[in-house]
Amino acid sequence: MAFPFHGCSSLLLFSSDAASGPGANFLYNAGADVDSSVLLWTKSSKTLLTPKMNERQARALFKGRVVPIGPGQLAPTIKRLAPRGKIGLDFESLTASRHLTLAKLLGGQKRFVDVSEKLESMRSVKKKEEISRICKAVSISKNILSSLHLSSSMTELDVVRQLAGECLKRDVSFAYPPIVAAGAASAQPHHTPAARRLGRGVVLIDFGVKYKNYCADLSRCYFLGPAKEERARYEEAKKVFHSIVDSMPSCRTAGELVRMGDKEMKKAGWPQLIHAPGHGIGLEVHEDPHLYSKSNERLRPGMVMALEPAFYCPGFGVRYENEVVWGKKKAKVL
Numbered sequence: 001m002a003f004p005f006h007g008c009s010s011l012l013l014f015s016s017d018a019a020s021g022p023g024a025n026f027l028y029n030a031g032a033d034v035d036s037s038v039l040l041w042t043k044s045s046k047t048l049l050t051p052k053m054n055e056r057q058a059r060a061l062f063k064g065r066v067v068p069i070g071p072g073q074l075a076p077t078i079k080r081l082a083p084r085g086k087i088g089l090d091f092e093s094l095t096a097s098r099h100l101t102l103a104k105l106l107g108g109q110k111r112f113v114d115v116s117e118k119l120e121s122m123r124s125v126k127k128k129e130e131i132s133r134i135c136k137a138v139s140i141s142k143n144i145l146s147s148l149h150l151s152s153s154m155t156e157l158d159v160v161r162q163l164a165g166e167c168l169k170r171d172v173s174f175a176y177p178p179i180v181a182a183g184a185a186s187a188q189p190h191h192t193p194a195a196r197r198l199g200r201g202v203v204l205i206d207f208g209v210k211y212k213n214y215c216a217d218l219s220r221c222y223f224l225g226p227a228k229e230e231r232a233r234y235e236e237a238k239k240v241f242h243s244i245v246d247s248m249p250s251c252r253t254a255g256e257l258v259r260m261g262d263k264e265m266k267k268a269g270w271p272q273l274i275h276a277p278g279h280g281i282g283l284e285v286h287e288d289p290h291l292y293s294k295s296n297e298r299l300r301p302g303m304v305m306a307l308e309p310a311f312y313c314p315g316f317g318v319r320y321e322n323e324v325v326w327g328k329k330k331a332k333v334l
Contacts, residue, residue: 003043004122005115009085011041012078014098023093024283025119027213032061038074042083049077075105092116124280124288125302130214131325131334134282134304137216138323138334140170141208145220152200152224156180156193163207175215176285179206186221187317189275189310200225202234202316208285215285217306219321230318233311236268237320240309243267244277245324248331254295261309262293270311278307281323301327304334 005011013029015022015037022033030039030048034057037050046064055068069077087106089099091114103109126134144166150159159180167173181191186204202223208216221234243264244257251257261277280287281304289297289305308321323334 003041005088005113005118007086008088008113008115009042009083011039011088011115012082012102013039013041013090014094015039023090024123024287025090025093025116027283028123029119031063032058033213034058034061038078040078040081042081047081049074075102078106086113087111088113088115088118090114090116090119092120120288123282125300126282126304126325127302130282131302131304133212133214134216134323135334137172137175137209137211137214138218140172140211141216141218144170144209145205145207145218148205148222150198150203150222150224152198154198155195156182156185156198157195159198159203159205160193163205167209170209172209172211175208175210175217179204181205181317184315187312187314189312189317189319198224201227202230202318204317204319206319206321213283215281215283216323217281217285217321218323219308219310219319221318221320230316233316234318234320236270237309237311237318240264240268240270241307241320241322244307244309245331245333248324248326249329251299253299254289254291254297255293257299258291258293258295261307265309268311271313273310274312275308275310277309278305278321280304281306299326 013026015026015035026039034050034054037048040047040049048058048062048066049069050058052068052070058066089112147166148162160178163178179191180193181204182198183201185191186202202221204221206219208218223231244261247260251260258277265273276291278291280289289303303326305324306321307324308319310319325332
């Protein structure tokens with residue numbers, strides 16, 4: 001890929017520590033998960049600056065020049081290798097302390113350009129391999145959700161532990177902390193699971209795994225006891241979801257998609273949705289395209305979104321969420 005940051009002579013991206021994993025923009029552009037490393041991207045090349053202890057790993061994973069550095073050598077090495085001119089930084093992920101340190105060592109604040117929006121936009125259209133990885137994450141997540149065994153005597157935290165155990169069996173991790181919400185708690189979109197019994201009624205589970213760094217995000221409802229109204233609303237949610245998917249090719253912007261989804265939910269007699277109807281997904285659970293009614297962002301083939309029509313009332317909530325790939329002629333549910 002040609003250097004895409006106009007007005008900059010180079011780009012610096014920092015990986016995070018090994019415990020939390022690399023930032024999405026670092027991972028996407030470096031193509032390698034090497035902790036405590038820095039990607040220096042210029043108009044002519046990509047170079048990975050990495051601690052000497054990670055040199056062997058870096059040479060095995062990174063397709064480019066690797067420069068091992070010792071303590072205190074980062075700034076001098078960047079000064080030596082980076083061409084004169086503006087340096088692009090990912091302000092969205094950069095800590096304030098690192099930002100200030102870089103300004104002190106590399107020539108002041110005026111030398112930096114925030115390219116975070118450009119970096120996220122570059123990831124919005126997925127390549128075939130990326131879609132394949134999301135598909136695999138979705139498949140594993142669906143398999144785990146279908147394997148659950150719930151009972152009214154279980155607690156929400158019991159379900160979280162069951163999900164964690166199923167992930168361990170499959171050698172995958174949570175893409176995000178799962179939501180398990182029983183009864184009235186299901187009306188809270190971001191409910192935190194607690195040591196409360198599932199009881200009788202609806203149990204809403206929002207869950208997804210990460211496969212080769214790519215995320216899935218699914219919402220499913222389970223029912224203990226008759227729960228007639230809850231079941232009926234959940235069936236409506238499925239119908240609304242598929243109506244939105246069928247109409248997606250008529251939408252040209254993210255805003256048009258949101259407004260169309262609002263109309264479909266209104267047809268079902270639902271109240272106004274209290275959160276976005278969906279979001280882009282990939283290396284991060286929430287990424288570009290961002291879905292809000294006034295967005296003029298153009299939808300492009302290969303964009304992957306998690307769509308999540310939902311119904312909430314004081315006594316309960318239901319949500320049906322799946323990943324969808326947008327295409328010019330057809331939207332595909334993964």
